Amino acid sequence: MATTTSHVPAQPPDSFWRRLSTFLYQRPWLILLLLLGPPLLLLGVVYLGSLITLLINSFFYLDGFTGQIVRSFSLRTYAELFTPANLEIIQRTVSMAAAVTIADSLLAFPVAYFMARFASTRAKTGLYLAVLLPLWSSYLVRVYSWKLILAQEGIVSWFFHFFGIQGVLDALLTLPRIGGTSLSVSPLGIFIVFTYTWLPYMILPIAAALERVPQSVIEASGDLGARPGTTFWRITLPLAFPGVVAGSIFSFSLTLGDFIIPGTLGNSSYYLGQAVLAHQGTSGNLPLAAAFTVIPIVVMLLYLSGAKRLGAFDAL
């Protein structure tokens, strides 16, 4: 041993980086500042700052005569927000978000349940990828594709005709409030596409919550004499519920703020996102657009605080 000792320097060579490293090591607060500074500049200053200017903007108002935005505090814009026409838009959007959330949880549950309970490791990997792909990719393209699918001359109509049941489709489309001239210009079509688009956001947290239900709990229930059906309703479902709530945060929030889907498939009745888009664009009423946007923020804050109480964030 002693023969090799001479070849190893006790310390690495001194250098600028070494001294800088020591300088920082002795000042942990400075390291923290350097690490957090840049992300906080974007998210804390620019992003949160922008959210604050959104609030500020909602208290400005548009002068009807000059068409100029008046930059002084006023509740005029909020008064405008709560006119019957705008309230109808809000009510329409929130009901749609609720309907979509319910439909998504019903559709997502069997997939999540299968993934968490029955799928082999390989099948599970495949299923996860199958759910993740539409979640991360080409949202716009898939919405556009539904325009082709639901069109009057598209595949859904063709399907109904092929089986000679176009009467069913026509009957659906004549229903008040949800019907329209074709599926591609009706609230029903919007509902289908919203449900489709946010479905992966619902599947993943439910699957995560179900995977956390230990097999032993289910077996214990079985051993105590519960029939499989009873175990499902009394044990599995309640334990999966935080996952449903976590998923609903996305389906609800994303529906409230979307203008692409109603813009692509809707008729003349606006949804919240479209109203925001129109007011900030053509009519130049940015204050009203901002005030409209405050609604999904408030709704989501209420929703999140409720969800937090139900433990939904553990399933994210």
Add this chain to the structure above:
Amino acid sequence: MHSESQRAPWLLKLATAAVIVFLHFPAVIIILYAFTTDDRTFTFPPPGLTLQWFGVALQRSDMWEAFGLSLRVAVIATGAALILGTLAASAVHRSKFFGREAISFLVILPIALPGIVTGIALRSAMSLGNIPFSFLTIIIGHATFCVVTVYNNVIARYRRTGKSQVEASMDLGATSFQTFRFVVLPNIATALLAGGMLAFALSFDEVIVTTFTAGQQMTLPIWIFSQLTRPRQRPVTNVVAVFVLLITFIPIIIAHRLTQDTSAE
């Protein structure tokens, strides 16, 4: 008795299969329509199939301009997300500081809130500060919601790695910088790649936030959206849509592979 833990009821299998088909069916349809000979309506089944629209799409300079802009935006936004996401994850992982929980919340906020909130907020700030629309305003918008993908991947990797490797490196004589270079970076490399891929996919087809920060500039998704309302050669839009589909699919599959490989270790 324990059938629940072994074999799935056939009804459950059927429901799962149906939902998976439902999720992927639109992608199949859009690919089919890229080959249709019908350029006026969306007739199903297509009256005939042709490859001509691919050639036509390649000739469209407006499409190429939009594609170029989207690519530049996605690359730069991904780069920004990689740097900012890694910095934030490192800060949260290495020290307990006041407001640590708030950082995670702040990072997730831009994708948890509807895109329209981010969009109109940035638009309000621009209006209040008299900032004109520019390439930079698009990048800032995209960077806000891309940071989370990198942050989540990196912090998950940090949690799995444990702190003793970093201590061992410094114990053996390496400075903080050398430790990052030789130990931390190789450890988080695949997490960075996975996070970066997801960020790229998110940015490349983002349309909502971009609508508020782009002004007259056209990214590829905005180009597609404009074609929906003012169609000119419908099948060309279909071809471009297929193209976007592929460009976002590939990075996601790569990202998925990367996270699978390391968790299987």
Add this chain to the structure above:
Amino acid sequence: MSDQPVPAIRFSGVSRHFGEVKAVDDLNLDIYDGEFFTLLGPSGSGKTTSLRMVAGFDQPTSGSIQLFGNEVAGLPPYERDVATVFQDYALFPHMTVGENVGYGLMIRKVSKPERQQQVEAMLNLVRLPDMAGRKPSQLSGGQRQRVALARALITHPRVLLLDEPLGALDLKLRQQMQIELKAIQQQVGITFIYVTHDQEEALTMSDRLAVFNLGRVEQVGTPADIYEHPTTEFVAGFVGTSNLIRGQLAQAIVGSPEPFSVRPEKIHIQQIGDPIDAGHCSATGRIDEVAYLGMLTRYIVALDGGGELTVVEQNLESTSMEVMAARNKPVLLVWSRDHNRVLSEKG
């Protein structure tokens, strides 16, 4: 050893507080060059925190730590001439065994051929030749342990810190590694500071040890000192098994209420009425429990004066049938007064 002028490590009034918790409280300790020194204590007693402060992973709240006479408080780990073997080994998973072992040399800019040569020599020392090309994930727990040791030793640190390095190994391997570690320490001749909660390990390996409890050192000494002459209740109870006798019982046996301890193997079981030699203590009781342990038998004896004593006897001539039959037998316990260790409540 103890007459050496400058200790390898000197803790002077070192405290480490985490908020309200005093992980280490006013630690004063000298560890000499070339010693195999063990920090022994239950988990949460402050031994690992003390080790981490020597390595530089943790900084004292107050007090000073000197390495060969030089103050190290505030210095980063890479400026200290010590190396650590981690409990979880902390091998770099993306590097080969050779790259792991050579890491310290790579950082010190030692040329590649030189590095390879030394890595090989070091892998030979820990008896892992021809393993340089493997990845850590391809090694067994014991082999990883040796790689971690080689990696720490290759830069020739003046002090090697070992944080429960054998904790994850099974009993057989652990005993084998104990012997090897000791041999390696004698071969390289540097100070080893060894953290463990296993008192047997500490007694087997150490030149000296410090017994930690609740952030404080209870007693420092050689293994024989600590075992034969525990000075506090905690040490008497934690190192080996001891009978603690205090209060009225102590008064009855030795005529003073001061607490004292006596090891179970020092007590002999005799017949009631047997004569008691001068300079011996005695107590009468009834055998309450018998545990036959193969080489030994452990008896729990309920004393007539209250309380109980544990007694261990070798099974030189007795069979298991015979010892089991001793249950409920009234007995006289006798031991030499020299084996009583008077204890203070706190060290």
